[in-house]
Amino acid sequence: MxxxxxxxxxxxxxxxxxxxxxxxxxxxxxxxxxxxxxxxxxxxxxxxxxxxxxxxxxxxxxxxxxxxxxxxxxxxxxxxxxxxxxxxxxxxxxxxxxxxxxxxxxxxxxxxxxxxxxxxxxxxxxxxxxxxxxxxxxxxxxxxxxxxxxxxxxxxxxxxxxxxxxxxxxLPPLTFYEFLTFLGKDEELIRVADSNGRSTYSTTNIVALNELFLDYLNYGGYPEAVLNSSIRDNQDQFIGNDIIDKVLLKDLPNLYGIQDTQQLNRLFSFLAYNAGKEASLENISQTSGINKPTIKKYIEYLESAFLIIKVGTVDDNCNIGLRERNFKIYLNNPSMRSALFSPVAPEDSESIGYLSECAVFSQWQHSSAFRRLRYARWKGGEVDVVLLGGAKDKPVWIGEIKWSDKPIKNFGEQTKSIKHFAKKHPHIKDCFLTTKTVSGTRLIDELRVKVSPTALYCYTVGRNVTKINEFLQRQIAHADDSIDDEEIDDDEFDDDDGEELSEVR
Structure with missing residues (x-):
């Protein structure tokens, strides 16, 4: 030879x-x-x-x-x-x-x-x-x-x-902001206004924006799928075989010596199907039949392969706890779920709700604030998103992600968890609530709640994270060689009242 x-x-x-x-x-x-x-x-x-x-x-x-x-x-x-x-x-x-x-x-x-x-x-x-x-x-x-x-x-x-x-x-999957710009729909559907030196965004047509957001959830995270209709029509081949299978059957086994690739594939499929739902090593093990040490190890591998996002929990006192029992798994790219199973349809409100949470966390991936995002869970309540900040990891802002307008119709009842959490942390001055079509501002006592359609919220985060990232990269690019990159992040935006980080949202 x-x-x-x-x-x-x-x-x-x-x-x-x-x-x-x-x-x-x-x-x-x-x-x-x-x-x-x-x-x-x-x-x-x-x-x-x-x-x-x-x-x-x-x-x-x-x-x-x-x-x-x-x-x-x-x-x-x-x-x-x-x-x-x-x-x-x-x-x-x-x-x-x-x-x-x-x-x-x-x-x-x-x-x-x-x-x-x-x-x-x-x-x-x-x-x-x-x-x-x-x-x-x-x-x-x-x-x-x-x-x-x-x-x-x-x-x-x-x-x-x-x-x-x-x-x-x-370089994360396409943000919803990029998805619209790739399609040439950004200027048609989004209005930009200046408010006290900050850009704010609204939509000219929420129905059309939601239709495109659904397309984004189904196939919008990959540039090729957006630009090529034949790839969208065969996304099970493009995403399922060409992306997911190569990572599960080639990359991870080669890098970590995994022998049982079917077990890894089975776990990923299980996590993808239940994306956005609270989980623990115990209940995953009981349902999947895989032992807990293996699950823990595989979740770390899947995170490092950019297939999933693991989000930890805090209680209503914002305590992380020494042993993190519960967590949520989100897909790094929501469109992986439709490639594995089937595209979500407009009437699949529950599935769209979970994928919307995936999409929101996906927009944050290029911000160093991403590592400080949690969700809060306690007996009788839950808040979908909590940003921790400062030396003591205090909550900077909180939010709820919904694919429904029901919370607006019964605002007091639907925002009980937000109210409970905010009362325990009175330094929080800002929070958000996403809906399907409704925009505006509401008050819970003295707490201002910014209400925005989920599609518009995802657009806003994707666009504003880009602006902050550009600033940070300029700082990193011109930093002295002796400074570690980890010392240069967006903590300077993280003042006690969270004003600058609120702009991202």
Whole structure:
């Protein structure tokens, strides 16, 4: 048996980097719509003043590779020499056994100016953190960029070998804001107004907005599904087989040595079907037949693979507790449920309600406030969303997510839990309640409750989180190399009354 020939490797690398031959070549991805996160990521990825690798993380098929190719096109159009940009997809079989440093050896002779080296799907290289850190330390004038799906996020955060050498950038599924812009419906359905220096949003047609929100819940988290009708018509193939199965049957088993892939698949299907409902290791074990240690381990793996979101609970005193018994599991992308089972229809109010909660948490994924979101549960009451803030983890604001207008018709009865929780935490000055069609402001005693349709709320969070993220990325991109990224987050927005974070909502 022959080893892969060097000439075959060279031909593959040359095919992946056609701009080496023709620096003016059109890169097809450049003509596709850009994610709203593109410019923030570009600032991070092309900042050569900071000696760090930029690592783009996110689920499969949310547009990481497209964004990388758009980055290449942008760099070429702004004067980067074509010979100074390398792109390599690490999961290509022809690259099996190669070290990251070997790729640099295949680059053409360096020209003047900075160089960019891009490793796509870097998690397929064992101990990639060690190799990438070594390159960052030893190559002057080279900016390293990598993408990772599957368990890349967990490994990046937990492995100290990359500390101080990586700046990670999370690319979540499409927000509802992006979904509307991709369809060209944003300006048609959304009105923007300025209120005391802050943008507020309303809709010109709540019926049409809700119809598109339902489409978003069914297939809207993936750019390709939005732009390609044939993918929407075959989403069980696109999402079920091409995304979910590859993670469950390939990525996670390879990274963690999982032998019983059917058991992992069964657990994920169970969690997806019950997304948004309160769970515990005990009741999952009783229903699924899987032991609790295995469930706990698999949930961690599924989180790291960007398939699910686990949200912890607090009681009405806002105590987290030493042992977290109960939690909720949400889908990282609501449209995974319709691919696994069936699309939700307008009359499926209960299912839409749970998926709406998934959608709300999904919008928050690109904010560092995301890790401080909880739900509250106590005997006799529950609040869907609680944001903890400050050194003592006090509730900053609270909210209820509904796909119904009933809470407005019987406001006092339907908001008992909000009232109870707010009375126990009088420093809370703001909360929200989502409905199906109703907007406005209501009062519970002196507590102002902002009422908004769920679709409009998701749009608002997705759009405002983008604005805050752009600010944070500018701070990170220009931070001193000795500062850990974790020190730079949106805590500066988190004053005691939560005003700035209220703007996000």
């Amino acid at each position: 022959d080893q892969i020939a060097t000439n075959d490797i060279k031909r593959r690398i040359a095919r992946d980097n056609p701009w080496w031959v023709d620096g003016n070549i059109e890169i097809p991805e450049a003509s596709l719509p850009k994610r709203v996160y593109f410019h923030s990521f570009k600032r991070l990825a092309l900042d050569t003043a900071v000696k760090r690798a930029a690592v783009l993380l996110g689920p499969r098929r949310v547009g990481k590779t497209v964004m990388i190719k758009q980055l290449v096109a942008d760099a070429l159009s702004h004067g980067y020499h074509a010979h100074n940009i390398l792109y390599a997809s690490i999961d290509a079989p022809v690259y099996s056994g190669m070290s990251l440093e070997q790729f640099i050896d295949f680059m053409p002779s360096a020209e003047g100016g900075p160089r960019i080296v891009i490793f796509d799907e870097i998690q397929y290289l064992k101990d990639w953190e060690v190799h990438l850190k070594d390159l960052v330390d030893n190559y002057v004038g080279v900016k390293f960029v990598a993408t990772g799906s599957a368990a890349a996020a967990l490994r990046l955060k937990s492995n100290e070998s990359g500390a101080g050498r990586f700046s990670d950038f999370m």
